[in-house]
Amino acid sequence: MPPLNEEQLDQLRDERKEQIKYAARKVFACYGLCGTKMSMIASEAGVSQGLSYRYFKSKDELFVELIEEAMEEAMDALIYVSEQQGTPTELLAMITEGMLEENNKYYFMLVQQARTSEYIPEKVQRVLEQYSSEAMLKPLLSIFIQGQQNGEFIEGDPKKLLFWYFAIISGIMLQVQEIDGFGLPDAQFLIRVLIK
Amino acid sequence: MPPLNEEQLDQLRDERKEQIKYAARKVFACYGLCGTKMSMIASEAGVSQGLSYRYFKSKDELFVELIEEAMEEAMDALIYVSEQQGTPTELLAMITEGMLEENNKYYFMLVQQARTSEYIPEKVQRVLEQYSSEAMLKPLLSIFIQGQQNGEFIEGDPKKLLFWYFAIISGIMLQVQEIDGFGLPDAQFLIRVLIK
Amino acid sequence: MPPLNEEQLDQLRDERKEQIKYAARKVFACYGLCGTKMSMIASEAGVSQGLSYRYFKSKDELFVELIEEAMEEAMDALIYVSEQQGTPTELLAMITEGMLEENNKYYFMLVQQARTSEYIPEKVQRVLEQYSSEAMLKPLLSIFIQGQQNGEFIEGDPKKLLFWYFAIISGIMLQVQEIDGFGLPDAQFLIRVLIK
């Protein structure tokens, strides 16, 4: 009686891995890399202490994997929007709305943890460099410049302005906590810094 | 027959304490509470490991003291501005300029570390609550409402708007790093989100 | 699917805990609370340094637990004897014999360490107060008084006399070391201070 075939086992493995990653993302986001104990992740995921090591070589590697995923997803979203139809202002609003989602909070927090803690595995450094501000800004640059040319956006160095704009969104996402009772603003509020 | 008199000793102690705090502020800001080893602070300050413990009971207490100071200074600055003469827009610009100073970066980072790491001594929690968003906003509220009434500022819940505005400034301060090459924006750029 | 069932694990844990306590009792008795390094206990017990902390929160707590147990056992023994049949002299002899056992040595040493070292966790203080001389004497008081009334014992304040008697036994237990070559005296030798 072979209990499960190869494929089913693989699927189970994937589910387990996802379960651990999900828990880890949450805990790392709140407590940071070194403020997080493996036992916290294990208990958040509802598995035993040792199990994570069947799926991830080390705490650092688990962290790196989460960071990589977060950056990839963010990058994909930016590229996706940059390929859509619409006026520059509409596209910027779309991006802003996409970022200002409650669900994204853990991603912002996670990346912030990664950026802030300089005590971080070398691998994370490399991932952060790979997805540097420069790289992330790229897909939007032409849109933004176009917006400046047709007079929708304010003047100034487009890279700088976009970078600051992302910093602003990031700030909102990091500071807004449920307990404060202030929710997230809508995109139109933020977009005002860039449009004329 | 002590070789140094009481006054000289006191001064020496004050200097040492300040020296350690200065180093600690920097290291804590970059590495977070638990990412910071006491040895890092000691070597940053150029003293031995044990010395910090003559001036601070524990790593946690040192952290708390820094957070308290940072919050106090921020609060004082807000109150100071709120007592100045000027139109609401001028005052808001003044505050924004005051916050957007390169020197303030460590304070923002430090407070962010305190807010983000939930694994934090209970004392820090209390300090953060004491200087909650609510409390920090207070000195500015009447100015802001006045600005709304005379049509300088956009409409909406003043608390929310101010909270978001601070979040924006915070985001800028946290994300802007020398290495990126983008400097800090000037106050006029940010203020646009609030003025009509 | 834990490899061992709950019951087996519980038993394993109990054994380990006992193993560590056994080692700790011996080492604490000889070296005192602060003369004992956790590494000494660990190596005496044949386990790693960290393991003790799965079973005891701290060195102090381990010490406290041992003291508590020692006091409880002593108290139980006194109560047990006080409920037996026999003349006062017989009962006193029984108690004396019970105390003068080679095996009890570590208990006496341990309690002496607790009493002598005034630098001792507050909890130990409380335990020692709970099992104060007063409390320990109580179960024997009526026996002793009875012995005085029927003329078996010498006259005098029964509490004082009993207290001194215990001090005498304690002294014997503490001073007699194998290396000296003098063994423990038998009960009849000591009992002479109390009987007419």
Add this chain to the structure above:
Amino acid sequence: MPPLNEEQLDQLRDERKEQIKYAARKVFACYGLCGTKMSMIASEAGVSQGLSYRYFKSKDELFVELIEEAMEEAMDALIYVSEQQGTPTELLAMITEGMLEENNKYYFMLVQQARTSEYIPEKVQRVLEQYSSEAMLKPLLSIFIQGQQNGEFIEGDPKKLLFWYFAIISGIMLQVQEIDGFGLPDAQFLIRVLIK
């Protein structure tokens, strides 16, 4: 104006040294060798932390010196009595009385600390061996044997009996604490274990 001549300086030095030893004896007696911090001795003696090191090479050496003195004095006392006139019982009473002095308490406690803590500088070991039970008993042995021969004392191995007797006195001295409210017994109470 030479402030003090050679002799006066020496005397001052001696006084200081005695002052520190006096404080150290008390603190060591209560807290044990390793439970005592040099700062405790310093503050008990009312001098600065560093001063002890002008008079004693190290904490251990200070401890050793105190132990040596205690043993010497005890030995001298025993020898002195052994040279007095009187019946064996009278001499034994004299010794007992001499030992049962409130002032002697710190000596007993100190020696107990030295004996109990096996974590003790090698030098202490040697001192304790030099003043072993054997050696201390010697001056009294002939008295005791004489007492047995003339029927004053109980029969048995004289060394053993004397050793036990000292253990008993030691027990009394160690256990009796002011707080318990039981004072020290008089010599006649203890002597009963040895006389017929």
Add this chain to the structure above:
DNA sequence: GATGAATGAGCTTTCATTCAT
């Protein structure tokens, strides 16, 4: 000589990681 600030070795404790079951 005297002080007390400064040092750093060493101990307690934590926790990532391993491993027997």
Add this chain to the structure above:
DNA sequence: AATGAATGAAAGCTCATTCAT
């Protein structure tokens, strides 16, 4: 595959000792 007991390296903290004044 999964568990959780066990390990041991590393961090926080203490305190004997030194040293500048």
